[in-house]
Amino acid sequence: MIWLLHGNLGSVADWEKVKKELETAGYTTRTLNLWKYLECCPKSLTEMGHILCSEIAAQDKHPHICGYSLGGRLAMHAVLAVPHIWESAIFISAHPGLKDKESRKSRLSTDTEWAVKCLNLPWREFLEKWDAQPVFSGISTDDRSDIKKWKKSIARAFIDWSLGQQADLSTPLQSCKVPQLWVSGEWDKKFTAIMQTSMGEKAIILPKVGHRIPREAPIPLSKLLIHWLESKQHGN
Numbered sequence: 759m760i761w762l763l764h765g766n767l768g769s770v771a772d773w774e775k776v777k778k779e780l781e782t783a784g785y786t787t788r789t790l791n792l793w794k795y796l797e798c799c800p801k802s803l804t805e806m807g808h809i810l811c812s813e814i815a816a817q818d819k820h821p822h823i824c825g826y827s828l829g830g831r832l833a834m835h836a837v838l839a840v841p842h843i844w845e846s847a848i849f850i851s852a853h854p855g856l857k858d859k860e861s862r863k864s865r866l867s868t869d870t871e872w873a874v875k876c877l878n879l880p881w882r883e884f885l886e887k888w889d890a891q892p893v894f895s896g897i898s899t900d901d902r903s904d905i906k907k908w909k910k911s912i913a914r915a916f917i918d919w920s921l922g923q924q925a926d927l928s929t930p931l932q933s934c935k936v937p938q939l940w941v942s943g944e945w946d947k948k949f950t951a952i953m954q955t956s957m958g959e960k961a962i963i964l965p966k967v968g969h970r971i972p973r974e975a976p977i978p979l980s981k982l983l984i985h986w987l988e989s990k991q992h993g994n
Contacts, residue, residue: 759786760822760987761814763829765851765970767888767912769905772826772972779980785987788818792829793908793915800918807835815843822987824848826972828919834927837936846937846990848983851949851969854956855926866922873916881906895945895968928956939986941979943967 760780762773770789777787795801795809810832814821822845825833830852837847856862875884885902888894905912917923931938940961942950945968953961962982967975 759788759818759820760824760983761810761818762787762789763823763825763833764789764792764972765827765829766915767885767902767905768826768829769902771904775976776972776980776983779977780983783980783984785984792832793905793911796911796914796918797908800914803832803835803919803924804839806832806919807837807839810836811840811843815840820845822846822848824850824983825852826850827852827969828915831921831924832919834931837934837938838927838930841934841936844936846939846987848939848941848986850941850971850979851943851946852940853921853924853949853952854928854931855924856921857926862922862924864922866917866920869916869920869922873913876909876913876916881909893946893948893969932957937990939983941971941982943969943971943974 762777764770764772770791773787773789777789780787795806801809810823814823814836821843823833823836825831825848827850830849833847833849834852834854837844856865872888875887879887882901938957938960940953940957942953942961942963944950944963944965949969950963964971964975964978964982967978971979
């Protein structure tokens, strides 16, 4: 089964078209609502990695994990927490971690500001500010009314799951025996550079697409995933 993890300010609906393509190709998929895990209490990235391992291993003997952006970082923690349970891991537009303490401290400060905005600004205004970030190339998505009810969890995620809370996972992931695919969009210059520097030949760059690959290019992404998964099955 392929377990699909959405990104920040995302939902299971972000995977709808990818899920359809994968299932048409014969794969079983499952999407997770990440916001429910923060509904009751804080959870660190490390804790969340172990929770994902425990929940998924209880339901699936041969799981593949695929995460986009924030979901990709959570997937990294799951893969490193208990490597032997995973058949493969796919990280899409996902950051392996900042390399120095000052950068992490600065990022945590910025994410704390986003948490405050999430709780206090009108929903539409908050989304407009979020979508205006250069990484998204000015491309907005829908109103995301389906996740508005999760505002408290989303705000908590900005802090608990901030990139500022994450160690640089590049080296342990490079050493990890779990087969990995790293995907970035051609127009997402920042993440493409990060992936190519950190992961080399494991990084695949999808042409004519930005950061939000599952939304912007679900069909090309699906074809890439299917081709890669089939190559793993045949031992290539």
